[in-house]
Amino acid sequence: MSIAQKDFDFLRKFVLEKTAISLGSDKIYLLESRLAPLCREYGLADVSEIVDLLRKSPLGRLSSSVLDAVTTNETYFFRDSKPFLELEKELIPELIARKGSCSTLKIWSAACSSGQEIYSVAMILEDKFPELKSWNVQLYASDVSSAMVDRTKAGVFNQLEVSRGLPSSMLIKHFSRKGESFYVKEHLKRCLEVFALNLASPWPALPKFDVVFLRNVLIYFDPPTKEAILRKVEKVLEPGGSLFLGGSESTLGLRTSLVRKMRTFCPLYVLPS
Template sequence: MACTEADYAYLREIVLKQSANLVDPSRNALFDAKLIPIAKMAGASNLKDFVRLLQTDRPAHLHRAVAEAMTVNETSFFRDVKTFDLLRRAILPELVERRRQERRLRIWSAASSTGQEAYSLAMLLLEHVPDIERWDVKILGTDISQRVVAYAQRGRYRRLEVNRGLPARMLLKYLIRDEEEWGVSQNLRNLCEFQQLNLTTPMPPLPTFDLVLLRNVLLYFSQEDRSHVFATMHRQIAPDGYLLLGNAEQAEESTSLFEAEFSAESFFYRPLVD
């Protein structure tokens, strides 16, 4: 039995309330593709019966499962070459020079998905800052999905995942093969930690960050939620820190909070200080 438009509208409402992600009606077919396994595990014979279950019993764990299933978790190692060139050639050298005396860096991968972005940052530091292991460095990866946070914490990737964006030399240097998977090495684990976090809700206690990567997630937020997230980032970034967005994203809601700069063929943002 097929879902009606009202059924899909209800599912879109769940996703919006749980994760602040706006699912366009043109993407209704994704519900069929991603929710059928959850529906079967919940004892529903089809997606329409699953919607009835969600509406009648309103089980909180299944509402969360719907939102997690519809969260876009597309990522790869060193995703977007220009961004990592900007980090390597301009941003990280400047940060390292400014923090040379205290030898302390805090970096936030704010939509880290399954962890490749955070581990890529760790590799970049190990490759290009010779004494980085004598620094106090922490890369925090956060995501709204507990499932992908657990995946990042596990730090084990399939062949297809390591073949996307990760040079062979760095694969052999920083990951260890274990049968059909590759696990990140201990020196990467030492730099990274992961936790579940919803960017559109009040933040738990967090440190002040020198660099925040908020990439490829704002596209799914409403204008109100984007404004809230930019305000959060402004509070959490050091006055001389940096904010990086996805290539298709702009900080149009934050002109009073951040100023844009251009280097290495990419934009980045600095917080405006009163």
């Protein structure tokens, strides 16, 4: 299934206006692969029929389905490993020592996709830091896709998803199996709040976070939008708070108060105290 140039141009503009995500001219293959299942689901012959319907009704169910398909990114448990090692081996112990009697910890996965990232964080806190059981631990997860928000809230994964990056000991401890699906147990959900958020739009009132994960998402925005998002991150980070970016992302060339610090396992972007 190929996409005509005029339809590709329309879809690029549509996605940009709705999400601020900038699709390069080389992303036509991405749209082809992401929208082909939608054509089958809606009984449409090709992408041109999707475009015709979007022109007539840009706010309907199809619009949400298109945006969900385009903005959903690959993820898996403990993806890229090094940020999670940094969190477990260095950052959480430092926060525990630094906070002392202020026993509150807030961590946000700001582009959570289907939830593997925030549940990876939850499992680290549960398994490695028993002293946090007496703390007020608050985990947050958000995504622009309403479908991904629903998936994260549900915490249900298939066999392929739990076989990617998730140690078998954690699977046994933190999931229950029903048929071919694996369900996150309630003890990992009790401190988790999940909500829809377009990073490029105005943000609601949010608490101050000790740690923010914003990995593999800034690459989809143009520089002014990246800077605007980082400024908003600065406002919701505690002084001395840390931001994780994706392995191919950095703040190089962007105006931000965040300071890049090379740590034991990966870089962190820290808000000065």
